[in-house]
Amino acid sequence: MIRFIFFFFLFLNSLTSFSQDVVHTAILPNSMFIASASLQRMDIFSGFTYQKNFKRIDVGTSFNLGLRSTFGTQQVYSQFGSYLTFPLIQQGAKKRDFSFGPMLGVHASFLNIGNKLRHYDILLGYSMYCGKTKGNLKFFHQAGLGPFAEYFRTSTNTIVQSYSWNYHLTIGLAYAIY
Amino acid sequence: MRYINFLVFAMCLCSCTKTIIDKKTNIIGHAAMGLNSSSSIYADNSMEAIQLALSFTKCKGIELDVQMDNLGQLWLYHDENLSTKTNADGCINTIDPDVLSTVFYKTIHHEKLVKLDHHVLELLKDKTVFFDLRHFNSCTNSIIESSKIKNAILALEVDSLENYIFITSNYELLETLSEQFKVFYSTDNYEQGLQIMFDYPECDGLVIRNVSITADEVHAIQALNKEVAIFEVRSPKGTKIAFNKAPDYLITDELRTALSIAH
Structure with a gap:
C-alpha cells in the first residue's frame, strides 16, 4: 500500500514538475462533450457526458447504458449521473494542457x-x-x-434494501469547446 | 441515400433476436447470490445473500454448500479451509460448533458463518434448495462417514424434503442418502454421469458444468426420467448457451444476469 502511495505521488509529481519545459498557463475549455466507458461493480457502462466549466469548478452530467445487461441480456440498464470536479492542478507545458482534481459524484x-x-x-x-x-x-x-445501495420491491410488496461499495473506473474521449 | 443507410441500420437492430428461454428451466442462485461474483454484494452462503437471492421474484431457489462440524452439526461454507474467506483457520469438520458460531467472513459486511438449522430451513421452505454436501476433510485427508452426514440431515427434523436436493460426488453417500432423499450426482464428465444414472437408478439427476455437457446430452439424461442441473454459468453469453440446452435447473453465479435474460 505504501509502495502504491509512493508511486502515485511520484506520478503526480511528474505531471506537475516541468522544470525544463516551457510552462504556460493552461487554456481550459469552456465545456466538453465526452464519450466514455466505465467499469463498475454491476456492469460496464458506456455513454455520454456533458461537462461545463464554472471558474473553479467543473460540473458534469452523464447518461450511460450497462453494456452487459443492455446488449448481453436485452434488458435496458440505464444510468444517470452528475458530478462536481474541483480542478486543483491546471497546467500547461509543451503545448499541452492538463487538469486534475478531486471529484464528487452521484x-x-x-x-x-x-x-x-x-x-x-x-x-x-x-x-x-x-x-x-x-x-x-x-x-x-x-x-x-463510494457507498452503493440497491432497492427493489418483492412480489409481496416489501422493499428490499442492500448496501455495499461501488467503484467507477472511467476513460473517455472528450470534444472540447473553447 | 441517408434514409437507406438509416433503414439498413434500423433493420440490423431489429434483426437481433431474443434468446428463447425454456420456461421449465428453474433459475437457482449458486451459493445464494453467486460464487466469487463482484455483483453479489454479500458473501456466498451467508444469511444476507440467501435472503437477497430469495427476494427476487423469478429465482426458484438457491444452492448452498454444506459441511459438518466435529459434533455433527451442519454449516454453510464453500471452501475447504476457513482461512480463505473468514477470520478463522482450519476445516469445519475439526472445529467445535461454539467456535464456529463466532466465525465471520472477511468482507465489508462481516457476515456470520451460517449454521443450517430449522430457522434457516424455515426461510427456505417453498423454494428449491440444492445442498452440496462436502464429504472430504482436507485438514485430515479423510472422508467423512456417510452415515454421520445422513444422521446430521435427519437431525434437522424437516417436515417435508420435497424441495430439497442433495448433491454429492461420493458413491457411498449417494447410496446412503438416495434411500430417503432426492440426490443428484455431481461430475465434470458426461459419460461418467450417464453411467451413474444407469448404475444407480435411485439417483434423481446430474449436476454438471455448462462446458461439460451439450444440449443433446441434456436431453439424453432427461429421456431417462432424470433431471439435469447446469452450473458455472456467469457471462450473458454463457447463460444464454446454458438456457438453450433446456436443463431443469440453471445454477448461476450471476443471478441478476440470468433473471434478466429470463425476463
Missing part, C-alpha cells in the same frame, strides 16, 4: 429483471483530462469509490 441506475432494481451510489475520487492546448480532442479519465 449516480442512479435502473434495471428491470422481473423486479425493478434501483441502484444509487455516491462517489469520491478524482477527475482529469489532458490534450493539446486549444485542441478539440482530450483524453478524459475519472476514478472513484
Whole structure:
C-alpha cells in the first residue's frame, strides 16, 4: 500500500514538475462533450457526458447504458449521473494542457429483471483530462469509490434494501469547446 | 441515400433476436447470490445473500454448500479451509460448533458463518434448495462417514424434503442418502454421469458444468426420467448457451444476469 502511495505521488509529481519545459498557463475549455466507458461493480457502462466549466469548478452530467445487461441480456440498464470536479492542478507545458482534481459524484441506475432494481451510489475520487492546448480532442479519465445501495420491491410488496461499495473506473474521449 | 443507410441500420437492430428461454428451466442462485461474483454484494452462503437471492421474484431457489462440524452439526461454507474467506483457520469438520458460531467472513459486511438449522430451513421452505454436501476433510485427508452426514440431515427434523436436493460426488453417500432423499450426482464428465444414472437408478439427476455437457446430452439424461442441473454459468453469453440446452435447473453465479435474460 505504501509502495502504491509512493508511486502515485511520484506520478503526480511528474505531471506537475516541468522544470525544463516551457510552462504556460493552461487554456481550459469552456465545456466538453465526452464519450466514455466505465467499469463498475454491476456492469460496464458506456455513454455520454456533458461537462461545463464554472471558474473553479467543473460540473458534469452523464447518461450511460450497462453494456452487459443492455446488449448481453436485452434488458435496458440505464444510468444517470452528475458530478462536481474541483480542478486543483491546471497546467500547461509543451503545448499541452492538463487538469486534475478531486471529484464528487452521484449516480442512479435502473434495471428491470422481473423486479425493478434501483441502484444509487455516491462517489469520491478524482477527475482529469489532458490534450493539446486549444485542441478539440482530450483524453478524459475519472476514478472513484463510494457507498452503493440497491432497492427493489418483492412480489409481496416489501422493499428490499442492500448496501455495499461501488467503484467507477472511467476513460473517455472528450470534444472540447473553447 | 441517408434514409437507406438509416433503414439498413434500423433493420440490423431489429434483426437481433431474443434468446428463447425454456420456461421449465428453474433459475437457482449458486451459493445464494453467486460464487466469487463482484455483483453479489454479500458473501456466498451467508444469511444476507440467501435472503437477497430469495427476494427476487423469478429465482426458484438457491444452492448452498454444506459441511459438518466435529459434533455433527451442519454449516454453510464453500471452501475447504476457513482461512480463505473468514477470520478463522482450519476445516469445519475439526472445529467445535461454539467456535464456529463466532466465525465471520472477511468482507465489508462481516457476515456470520451460517449454521443450517430449522430457522434457516424455515426461510427456505417453498423454494428449491440444492445442498452440496462436502464429504472430504482436507485438514485430515479423510472422508467423512456417510452415515454421520445422513444422521446430521435427519437431525434437522424437516417436515417435508420435497424441495430439497442433495448433491454429492461420493458413491457411498449417494447410496446412503438416495434411500430417503432426492440426490443428484455431481461430475465434470458426461459419460461418467450417464453411467451413474444407469448404475444407480435411485439417483434423481446430474449436476454438471455448462462446458461439460451439450444440449443433446441434456436431453439424453432427461429421456431417462432424470433431471439435469447446469452450473458455472456467469457471462450473458454463457447463460444464454446454458438456457438453450433446456436443463431443469440453471445454477448461476450471476443471478441478476440470468433473471434478466429470463425476463
